[in-house]
Amino acid sequence: MRNRERIIAAARELFVEFGPDVALDDVARRAGVGNATLYRNFPDRAALTHEVVLAVTSRTTLRAAEAEAAEADPFAALSRFVHAAADERIGALCPMLSGVFDRDHPDLLAERGRLEEAVEGLVARAQSAGRLRTDIAVGDVLVALSQLTRPLPGIACQGIDRFTHRHLQLFLDGLETPARSELPGSAATLEDLRRS
Template identity: 90%
Template sequence: METADDITTAPAAPRRTSRPRADALRNRERIVSAARELFVEFGPDVALDDVARRAGVGNATLYRNFPDRAALTHEVVLAVTSRTTLRAEEAAAEEADPFAALSRFVHAAADERVGALCPMLSGVFDRDHPELLAARGRLEEAVQGLVSRAMSAGRLRTDIAAGDVFVALSQLTRPLPGTACLDIDRFTHRHLQLFLDGLEAPARSVLPGSAATLETLRRRD
């Protein structure tokens, strides 16, 4: 007769970590992409029902991924920040001329509509979330690298700082009051090129005030 001691207990099967299905990931990406487009076109208060409609998903799918506006806004800002960092890294890796790398990044960042998304930064989400701070740190490091290399090569005027690039991108890619965001696109790259021409060494004028450093931009007082 078998006793309990004679019975060999089979090892428990390893627990599988569930991963999102491919279609679920695609839905999430479509929602973030649609939200980014609509935030640019109509501002951060656009109806979430419109986001679901633009993404081609049901409202239940949207709310399953993003339970509220703050969660969706967080993801959009994170996505734009990460994509903009990638543009900086690509420019640094692929352009031999450091000023050409900086110029390429500035125009690519404009295409991400970073200025049009700025109103969201004072919205309902936590801008100091660790994930966002880390993403912002990677972007700042990448842009600082572009600026430093161009300056070291003598291709960039020395009385500016990386923060000046961020200020210009923010201001020149943001729609003017009373105008539709998309109407300003045809002028954006034109004026960014004027800005870049002003950055190139040798400097043609003396700039008033002091350079906008990243530390200056982080201050809120």
């Protein structure tokens, strides 16, 4: 693995474990490189954070395509994706998104667009097959995924995994048809999320 990739992987792990303000010296140490190598590849925290967010978003988009290819049943594909996205720790990105980097950078917008399109496709296919309730939208899936994969304050991330997948499955069971209740409010769309 090249130094740049090792640094991104180490930063992702440490951001998940300790939050976005982890010392860059710790990132270099975890990656097995010197500080000079880290700063040669990433001149500041914003540049490193940008690459971590881009990498996680890209990997999550790939997980959506893999889920679709692996599962004939559209609801099973959506379920597989939700669990795979949790393993990518996408919810741990939320604190970084309020950080000091350009969230509207063209690379990030393009990758986010690919992810949104992939998840919209999974949701639409599951709804068309009559397997997913029709009173939800892709934003509902993304919000729940973000909320259910974000570590609770004061709880170490390493131990949360066994609960994350359990709670994601409870959420997914609630999405499957036939619906057992009427949902309050309206479905969360991507436009709603962008306005937030």
